[in-house]
Amino acid sequence: MLASLKGMWVTLANAFKKPVTAQYPKEHLPVQTRYMGFPVLTWDYDVQEPFCTGCMVCVRNCPTSCMSAQMMDNPLFKDGKSKRRKIIESFEINFGRCILCGICVDVCNFDAIEMSHQHELSVVVRNGNRADLPRLLEMGKAYQAEVEWTPKTKEEAKQEATA
Ligand code: SF4
Numbered sequence: 001m002l003a004s005l006k007g008m009w010v011t012l013a014n015a016f017k018k019p020v021t022a023q024y025p026k027e028h029l030p031v032q033t034r035y036m037g038f039p040v041l042t043w044d045y046d047v048q049e050p051f052c053t054g055c056m057v058c059v060r061n062c063p064t065s066c067m068s069a070q071m072m073d074n075p076l077f078k079d080g081k082s083k084r085r086k087i088i089e090s091f092e093i094n095f096g097r098c099i100l101c102g103i104c105v106d107v108c109n110f111d112a113i114e115m116s117h118q119h120e121l122s123v124v125v126r127n128g129n130r131a132d133l134p135r136l137l138e139m140g141k142a143y144q145a146e147v148e149w150t151p152k153t154k155e156e157a158k159q160e161a162t163a
């Protein structure tokens, strides 16, 4: 009897608490700042070009081989407007095969790729979720605006390299 009353009390007490869950997919809970969603490419607003030089380091280290990239000579370098000799020409990530491991971000030396908060990108077609360079940059700009992203300072990069 006492146990039943206790149980009823717990039920009643919790019935008036604010719910911590959401009616997905109608409602969405915010993700944590550190949340690792799909990788996106960042945009250098100072020069108006991507940070990515197409060096292929991330492509070579991706454990699922879901990335491809191609570099080209940077026209802005020739004009003296950019310090990047090479720049990305084309880039693709097959989100259907990405396992969100973050290795591509860890190995990039140019702050050119970040794990965004994007996680709802399912499609019904197999391999139908390939993101090209314009899409990755658009997603990157949205992520930069959302978290007020700035590239690492020299000091931060040094600390990260020695950690
Ligand atoms: S994202 Fe970084 S590691 Fe990958 S190709 Fe671009 S610059 Fe190189």
Ligand code: SF4
Pocket: 039, 061, 062, 063, 064, 065, 066, 067, 093, 097, 098, 099, 100, 101, 102, 103, 104, 105
């Ligand atoms: S998060 Fe991992 S699997 Fe996805 S593109 Fe980057 S390295 Fe590849």
